[in-house]
Amino acid sequence: MDLPSTQAETETTGLTPLQEQVVGYFVDLVRVLGLPRSLGEIYGLLFINPDPLSLDDLVRLLGISKGSASQGLRTLRTLGAVKEADGNGDRRTYYQPSVELKPLVGGFIREQVRPHLDSGKSKLRILEEIADKTSDHEDREFFLDRINRLDSWMKRGGQVLPVLKKMLGQ
Amino acid sequence: MDLPSTQAETETTGLTPLQEQVVGYFVDLVRVLGLPRSLGEIYGLLFINPDPLSLDDLVRLLGISKGSASQGLRTLRTLGAVKEADGNGDRRTYYQPSVELKPLVGGFIREQVRPHLDSGKSKLRILEEIADKTSDHEDREFFLDRINRLDSWMKRGGQVLPVLKKMLGQ
DNA sequence: CAATTAGTTCAAGTTTTTTTGAACTACGGG
DNA sequence: CCCGTAGTTCAAAAAAACTTGAACTAATTG
Numbered sequence: 001m002d003l004p005s006t007q008a009e010t011e012t013t014g015l016t017p018l019q020e021q022v023v024g025y026f027v028d029l030v031r032v033l034g035l036p037r038s039l040g041e042i043y044g045l046l047f048i049n050p051d052p053l054s055l056d057d058l059v060r061l062l063g064i065s066k067g068s069a070s071q072g073l074r075t076l077r078t079l080g081a082v083k084e085a086d087g088n089g090d091r092r093t094y095y096q097p098s099v100e101l102k103p104l105v106g107g108f109i110r111e112q113v114r115p116h117l118d119s120g121k122s123k124l125r126i127l128e129e130i131a132d133k134t135s136d137h138e139d140r141e142f143f144l145d146r147i148n149r150l151d152s153w154m155k156r157g158g159q160v161l162p163v164l165k166k167m168l169g170q
Numbered sequence: 171m172d173l174p175s176t177q178a179e180t181e182t183t184g185l186t187p188l189q190e191q192v193v194g195y196f197v198d199l200v201r202v203l204g205l206p207r208s209l210g211e212i213y214g215l216l217f218i219n220p221d222p223l224s225l226d227d228l229v230r231l232l233g234i235s236k237g238s239a240s241q242g243l244r245t246l247r248t249l250g251a252v253k254e255a256d257g258n259g260d261r262r263t264y265y266q267p268s269v270e271l272k273p274l275v276g277g278f279i280r281e282q283v284r285p286h287l288d289s290g291k292s293k294l295r296i297l298e299e300i301a302d303k304t305s306d307h308e309d310r311e312f313f314l315d316r317i318n319r320l321d322s323w324m325k326r327g328g329q330v331l332p333v334l335k336k337m338l339g340q
Numbered sequence: 341c342a343a344t345t346a347g348t349t350c351a352a353g354t355t356t357t358t359t360t361g362a363a364c365t366a367c368g369g370g
Numbered sequence: 371c372c373c374g375t376a377g378t379t380c381a382a383a384a385a386a387a388c389t390t391g392a393a394c395t396a397a398t399t400g
Contacts (some may be wrong), residue, residue, distance in 0.1 A: 018300045018313060025293055025320070032286050034204045036358055050312050055377070065360045070378055091368070092376060099316070101323055116202045123195055130188045142220050143188060146269070150195070153271055160337050167330050206388055225347070235390045240348055261398065262346060342400095349394075359384070367376080 014061045015045070022048040023062070033108065038064055038072040043081055043097055052085035052094035080107035102169025109161055117161075120154055184231045185215070192218040193232070203278065208234055208242040213251055213267055222255035222264035250277035272339025279331055287331075290324055 015023065026044030027037050041062050046053055053061070058069045073095060076082040080103040085094040098104060124147060131143035185193065196214030197207050211232050216223055223231070228239045243265060246252040250273040255264040268274060294317060301313035 018297070018304070021293075021297050021300060022316075025290070025297065028286070028293075029290070032204075032283075034202075038359075048313065048316055050309065066377075067361065067379080068359055070376095071359090074378090099319055101326060113202075116198070120195070120199070123191075123198075127188070127191050127195065130191060134188070139220065143218065146192075146218055149269055156271060156338055160334060163333065163337065164330060167333065168326055208389075236347075237349080237391065238389055240346095241389090244348090344397105344399085346397080347395085349392105350390105351392100352390085354387100354389070356388085357384105357386070360380105360382085362379105362381100364379075365377085368374095370371105370373090 014063060019045060019048055019061075033112075035075075036072075038068045039075060042069065042072045043076055046082060046095055046097040047099065052096040054092045054094050056092065078107070079111055080104070100169070102165075105168040106165055109165060113161065117154060117157055124151055124154065184233060189215060189218055189231075203282075205245075206242075208238045209245060212239065212242045213246055216252060216265055216267040217269065222266040224262045224264050226262065248277070249281055250274070270339075272335075275338040276335055279335060283331065287324060287327055294321055294324065 023041050023044035026047065027040035030040035030043070031037065041064065042058055045058065045062060055066070055069050055073060058064065058073075059066050062069075064072075073082065076095075080098060082095045082097050085096045127150075128144070128147050131140065131147055134140035134143055193211050193214035196217065197210035200210035200213070201207065211234065212228055215228065215232060225236070225239050225243060228234065228243075229236055232239075234242075243252065246265075250268060252265045252267050255266045297320075298314070298317050301310065301317055304310035304313055
């Protein structure tokens with residue numbers, strides 16, 4: 001665990017004021033990204049802690065349940081936002097954050113953005129089929145035009161992602 | 171209102187199959203963006219309807235409450251995603267969607283992204299002050315380094331937005 | 341102006357999402 | 371092997387987000 005020894009912890013949370021603020025910062029951040037609060041808490045604490053922390057540390061320091069911590073860590077690992085700290089002979093696993101933007105953005109895109117883009121594309125094909133069945137000519141043209149537009153939105157989205165990754169990741 | 175006359179409406183929703191699918195498509199889309207379902211329903215129906223629709227039309231066709239429709243339309247207007255249709259002498263207001271990506275992306279960035287980036291920046295300054303009070307030298311350096319890193323994340327975010335806007339908006 | 345209808349507001353209700361915690365599996369050391 | 375602890379799972383509880391609907395304001399029209 002290793003609290004930074006230079007700051008007292010508050011009664012309520014078990015965190016130093018700095019830790020509390022940073023955790024709050026990340027809670028807000030993940031909320032914007034549509035991820036659950038606990039992910040922000042966990043990542044935030046790992047981010048501002050000089051040493052890796054174990055699941056139990058997180059439970060104790062953040063005052064969250066083992067279940068939350070376990071699931072939160074799993075998601076963060078999937079996102080590539082935390083890694084196991086290497087080289088602790090102990091039985092329990094310690095975690096450290098990825099602090100480079102690149103893997104964070106990459107993971108978010110891979111896990112949260114791409115799947116939706118992809119499933120969106122296949123839904124569009126179905127949409128087009130339905131629209132194509134419209135018997136009235138003028139209506140059909142209108143519908144197909146709108147669906148084309150959606151198609152072009154998605155294409156642009158797909159083009160933007162690599163650029164995003166390149167700009168954000170180093 | 172003006173249902174496209176060439177497709178029967180289903181019992182449950184008052185929408186044609188195509189409308190239903192498109193609405194569903196946008197419901198999923200706004201969910202990814204972290205916006206409420208009703209926004210997707212309203213925008214989706216406006217998007218696929220050849221003519222502008224009034225608040226009452228939306229209530230009737232989508233089966234949502236007047237309150238939802240009113241608030242949903244307000245948010246969509248704020249985002250620049252719908253506009254009042256011009257030139258209907260009627261008392262009630264008719265709405266049409268913005269179908270260009272540019273205002274949509276621009277509005278989303280302006281309303282949903284920028285504010286968080288900005289408030290994030292000011293929170294960082296506070297964070298830095300707290301970290302700077304750390305008496306242990308090594309800890310302080312570590313904390314300040316991490317906060318610097320956050321700073322640089324935010325800066326990159328700020329740089330990316332204009333590029334995003336340029337790429338997506340025409 | 342009174343009546344009627346368009347639209348807004350917000351407290352209460354509903355739905356969805358997240359968190360909890362207890363039961364479970366799995367591993368490792370004595 | 372058996373005990374103790376690390377970590378997972380998932381049904382139920384709690385919290386958060388969204389929607390409803392009734393009371394309201396505002397604006398038009400006969």
